[in-house]
Amino acid sequence: MITIAIAEDHQSLIDGIQLLLKYEEGISIIGTANDGKGLLDIVRLKQPKVVITDIRMPKLDGIEATKVISKEFPHIKVIAFSMFDEDRAVIQMRDAGAKGYVLKNSPLEELLKAIYAVMEGNPYYDIGIDHTLFDNASAKVKTPKSNLSKSEREILKLIAQNKTSSEIADIRFTAVSTVEKHRKNMMRKLGLSGKGELLKYAIQSKYDF
Incomplete structure (x- = not known):
């Protein structure tokens, strides 16, 4: 069973993901949170196999939450679910430990693909993301x-x-x-x-x- 925790400050998006995964055999949502601190509480208590998290959230954002999860529970696979498609956001989440990145303007089915990919040990990045970012494992985004x-x-x-x-x-x-x-x-x-x-x-x- 693939157990999943979701962190997203818009409840309607959580509802949409739950509806998508409700009848998916072998997947169970074991907790949801509307902020990063709530997500960490769920992760520490239930230790899901996969975490789906937004980046911008109250109390603790997705990047910092992912850093904590990756340090305390390196076996947990984190998938970013964000509206931000900028290089910086993608690389910051990857460097924090995320194994996947899905854009909110993509069909929700992309999340399902990402879940199965990361559970098989493969990274998954939305088709809308510049994949050349990962040609160099230590790539950094230059800023002005x-x-x-x-x-x-x-x-x-x-x-x-x-x-x-x-x-x-x-x-x-x-x-x-x-x-x-x-x-x-x-x-x-x-x-x-x-x-x-x-x-x-x-x-x-x-x-x-």
Whole structure:
């Protein structure tokens, strides 16, 4: 029996995965969580054979949770299930110990393929991911963050925590207009086109500051 734990902060996606796997012979979902800490509680208590986890979650994100699982339970296979298809996210999850990576915009059946693949000892990466990333086992993604000033990098950290410009201004004892100016400068330097893209970039970059 392939026992599975799922961590995803959107309950509707958990429901969809449960529906997909409900009648799959030889697969049993033994726990679900809406945040990374809840996932670790389930893993430590029930030790599933496979973990399916989102990257961006409350309390503890999927990358950090995967690092802990890989260290404490190296036999457990972790599959990332994420909307992020950037090279950085894929490599960070792989380096954390994930054996598979499936994109949320792919058919849910991709998860089933990934489960069977990792249980056979094979990595599984969504067709939408650049597989040349894995030609070099120690590949790292180069980033343009070196172009950012110290203040901009500090603000980027706070953006990664989903802080608003007003909240960042309070934390840094500065004006909201100053924070907004830094945001615009970062978007220009990083080649991004909007606040949504800056937030996405910040989340994916936060372990490299």
